[in-house]
Amino acid sequence: MKDALRREADQAGRISDADFQTLTALILDETGIRLPESHHRSVRRFVAGRLATLGMGPDRYLERLRAHSDEYDRFVAAVTIGETYFFREEKHFAVLESHLLPALFEAGRPCLWSAACATGEEAISLAAMAMAQGRGGAPFSVMASDINAESLARFSRGRFSENAFRRDGERFRHLLGPHIRREGGEYHLSRDLLSRIDIRRINLFKDNLDALADAFDVIFLRNVMIYMPMEARRDILTRVIPALKPGGALFLGAAEVPLVANPNLKLMEHEGVYFFRRKSIAEKIRGAGFDARLLDQLQRRREVEAAVRRFMPGGRREPHPVDTRRIMSYASQKLQNPLFRVEDDIDFSVAVQFLQIVCLINADQIAEARDLLELVDSVLPENEISLFLSGYLEMAANRADRARHRYARAIHMAHDFWPARFYLAMLTQDISPRQAYQEYHRCERDIMAYIARNAYHFHFLLEGFNARYFLSMCGKWIERLDRAGEGEAGP
Numbered sequence: 439m440k441d442a443l444r445r446e447a448d449q450a451g452r453i454s455d456a457d458f459q460t461l462t463a464l465i466l467d468e469t470g471i472r473l474p475e476s477h478h479r480s481v482r483r484f485v486a487g488r489l490a491t492l493g494m495g496p497d498r499y500l501e502r503l504r505a506h507s508d509e510y511d512r513f514v515a516a517v518t519i520g521e522t523y524f525f526r527e528e529k530h531f532a533v534l535e536s537h538l539l540p541a542l543f544e545a546g547r548p549c550l551w552s553a554a555c556a557t558g559e560e561a562i563s564l565a566a567m568a569m570a571q572g573r574g575g576a577p578f579s580v581m582a583s584d585i586n587a588e589s590l591a592r593f594s595r596g597r598f599s600e601n602a603f604r605r606d607g608e609r610f611r612h613l614l615g616p617h618i619r620r621e622g623g624e625y626h627l628s629r630d631l632l633s634r635i636d637i638r639r640i641n642l643f644k645d646n647l648d649a650l651a652d653a654f655d656v657i658f659l660r661n662v663m664i665y666m667p668m669e670a671r672r673d674i675l676t677r678v679i680p681a682l683k684p685g686g687a688l689f690l691g692a693a694e695v696p697l698v699a700n701p702n703l704k705l706m707e708h709e710g711v712y713f714f715r716r717k718s719i720a721e722k723i724r725g726a727g728f729d730a731r732l733l734d735q736l737q738r739r740r741e742v743e744a745a746v747r748r749f750m751p752g753g754r755r756e757p758h759p760v761d762t763r764r765i766m767s768y769a770s771q772k773l774q775n776p777l778f779r780v781e782d783d784i785d786f787s788v789a790v791q792f793l794q795i796v797c798l799i800n801a802d803q804i805a806e807a808r809d810l811l812e813l814v815d816s817v818l819p820e821n822e823i824s825l826f827l828s829g830y831l832e833m834a835a836n837r838a839d840r841a842r843h844r845y846a847r848a849i850h851m852a853h854d855f856w857p858a859r860f861y862l863a864m865l866t867q868d869i870s871p872r873q874a875y876q877e878y879h880r881c882e883r884d885i886m887a888y889i890a891r892n893a894y895h896f897h898f899l900l901e902g903f904n905a906r907y908f909l910s911m912c913g914k915w916i917e918r919l920d921r922a923g924e925g926e927a928g929p
């Protein structure tokens with residue numbers, strides 16, 4: 439027994455790579471954060487300190503983390519990054535002041551949420567600005583939340599240091615004047631302002647946010663997803679977006695905007711500041727559409743050349759293997775948010791090329807689209823996306839036979855590729871209505887499964903419409919063919 443305790447005490451203060459990996463996996467699992475390497479040392483130091491104080495080894499510490507909420511809180515406080523200051527990224531506050539808040543006050547009572555508020559400077563900035571706009575009397579609400587209980591406790595005390603004031607943010611500093619006073623080396627926030635903020639502890643990655651559905655006009659979710667992998671970012675957005683009212687505004691940190699693409703969000707730009715709006719139901723049904731101004735940002739030629747060079751380093755000539763599902767998913771995300779990018783991923787580079795081809799087709803630049811498709815095809819093996827686009831170009835050139843052939847091959851390569859099946863059915867109607875009828879039926883089934891899975895990857899191929907539109911078109915054609923006696927019960 440004594441020996442076991444001594445062994446454990448010996449272990450205390452040391453932490454192996456394997457144990458550290460278990461801890462980083464726990465952080466990812468609990469918070470969505472992939473701990474950046476720059477923080478490994480400090481977290482190791484923190485854990486080593488806890489092991490020494492508690493006199494236990496990593497295994498028991500992990501058990502303790504799971505069983506004791508105070509130990510867990512201490513750990514979360516050590517691993518989260520709470521850097522913040524008043525009116526951070528002041529250009530966001532400029533849009534809020536001049537563009538969003540006046541309309542929100544006009545319409546009623548603005549509801550704002552600082553969704554990863556750390557020690558509260560962001561929420562206080564929001565509240566001070568809303569108070570000034572509402573001239574102290576107009577009602578508004580500000581909620582502030584974070585996963586880090588220690589940060590929230592500091593926030594509730596309403597004490598701030600000089601570090602909470604930076605050059606960025608100076609433009610709006612005067613708004614804090616009536617609410618903050620200096621005492622010694624500290625700044626004290628007025629109880630009046632503090633009491634206007636509803637402070638809560640929320641883990642955006644895990645907690646149920648259903649009660650917040652459609653609650654907010656504006657959400658600040660800034661500088662929290664930057665340390666998260668793509669899947670965690672997607673999970674957090676899926677939970678947070680429903681808390682916005684349709685049409686409500688979502689602000690992310692400037693560096694995070696290109697990391698996010700979501701079918702429920704529309705990227706907005708106001709005087710060089712990017713933010714998102716939650717789409718209304720009508721906008722979702724209309725689909726994304728193509729915005730020529732944003733397309734320019736894709737910098738077509740330069741990206742193509744760079745991508746092709748990367749496919750063939752040192753003159754390599756074999757076709758590059760591709761993951762078509764990933765490519766389509768990336769292209770659809772990029773269509774949604776032209777600033778979206780994934781570094782060092784060949785599938786993403788290919789996706790940009792395919793998206794550009796689609797955009798050229800939609801802008802009626804058929805010859806350019808054909809050139810670019812040829813270029814991309816020269817470095818890729820045969821794949822259903824190329825076949826689909828090539829079918830589309832043949833259709834545009836009135837070569838129905840060739841188009842049918844391309845679509846049929848595309849479906850042969852990917853059986854659930856319903857956009858190709860839809861066009862194949864359309865082109866088959868005249869020559870074989872019975873076959874078209876069957877294709878529409880199969881298409882209908884595949885679209886329903888696609889919608890049920892909340893899939894999104896074909897979006898960039900759908901000419902700005904969404905899957906439901908194609909579903910209703912299938913229904914209409916099936917009905918018509920039925921009436922013409924081409925259905926299964928027909929002659």
Ligand SMILES: C[S@@+](CC[C@H](N)C(=O)[O-])C[C@H]1O[C@@H](n2cnc3c(N)ncnc32)[C@H](O)[C@@H]1O
Pocket residue numbers: 468469470471518519520521522523526553554555556557560583584585586589640641642643644659660661662691
């Ligand atoms: C860098 S601060 C950002 C503060 C403020 N939004 C800003 O931009 O100045 C990031 C905050 O995100 C919080 N955070 C990290 N993961 C979270 C999660 N899963 N749920 C809620 N908050 C989280 C951290 O505790 C930290 O306070």
